[in-house]
Amino acid sequence: MxxxxxxxxxxxxxxxxxxxxxxxxxxxxxxxxxxxxxxxxxxxxxxxxxxxxxxxxxxxxxxxxxxxxxxxxxxxxxxxxxxxxxxxxxxRTEHPRHSDAGGHHLCFVVDDVDEALAALRSIPGVRVLGDRKEVAGDSPRVAGNRWAYFLTPWGLLMEIVDRSRVADPPPLVGPADWLAAAPQNPRKDQ
Missing domain, CATH: 3.10.180.10 (2,3-Dihydroxybiphenyl 1,2-Dioxygenase, domain 1)
Structure with missing residues (x-):
């Protein structure tokens, strides 16, 4: 500590x-x-x-x-x-739990959580944790967020999220930000 x-x-x-x-x-x-x-x-x-x-x-x-x-x-x-x-x-071969020090996960934005979950469930070794969830009044700023966690075949914790139903999402980084951060005059030799 x-x-x-x-x-x-x-x-x-x-x-x-x-x-x-x-x-x-x-x-x-x-x-x-x-x-x-x-x-x-x-x-x-x-x-x-x-x-x-x-x-x-x-x-x-x-x-x-x-x-x-x-x-x-x-x-x-x-x-x-x-x-x-x-x-x-x-x-050591055990993964830290989500609640342990060093716990972690990797999250991906998807267009449709239910469609993504169907694909994940078809991959041998993938374990979807519960069903799709939707954020409600406990987090009003992201109410409507639809998400689910899953484990890869070797145990890495990942998440998928669909923010399309969030009325006024917080300013999370997204495609508009990537375009704005791109160099104005990119070098031709790259």
Whole structure:
């Protein structure tokens, strides 16, 4: 447990935007296949590192014998996902629960939750958690939000959400923001 901080925190200079999220998976090939086939990602590259007794503990906070293979995926229009498969002498295999420290999930906006759930239920190993839910008066700002959680075949918690029924949604980042943030005069050599 960390000590409480007092006073204002320093702002990180030059911080521009999120580049990617990363998840450790038990089988990289299975996870890449799911992201590509079920979620429409594109695999950009793979790389490996380790073991390296000096570098790995210092730069990744993992044991000296740790070895990783990673794949970087692009999920248009706005998300890069990095998937890691680790090999190490003391690797833990259980996922944190949503309520545990380190708990996490990845959420995708869909056009129709019921249609997306039907597709997810047809994928072997996917476990949909309950039925589709709809936000009501407990969160008036997003009332009408339709959502559901599911577990991938290897246990990663994900969510799908349909905000089309929200009357006045909060200013969440979306396609208009991506267009506004695009360079006005993109370089031709990129």
């Amino acid at each position: 960390s000590a409480p901080t007092h006073g204002k925190l320093a702002r990180v200079p030059g911080l521009r935007h999120a580049d990617h999220v990363a998840f450790t998976v038990p089988d990289l090939d299975e996870a890449v296949r799911f992201f590509v086939e079920a979620l429409g990602a594109e695999e950009l590259y793979r790389s490996t590192r380790g073991p390296d007794a000096d570098f790995m503990p210092e730069n990744f906070a993992v044991p000296q014998d740790a070895r990783l293979t990673l794949a970087m995926l692009r999920m248009p229009p706005n998300l890069n996902v990095e998937l890691f498969e680790w090999d190490t002498s003391d690797r």
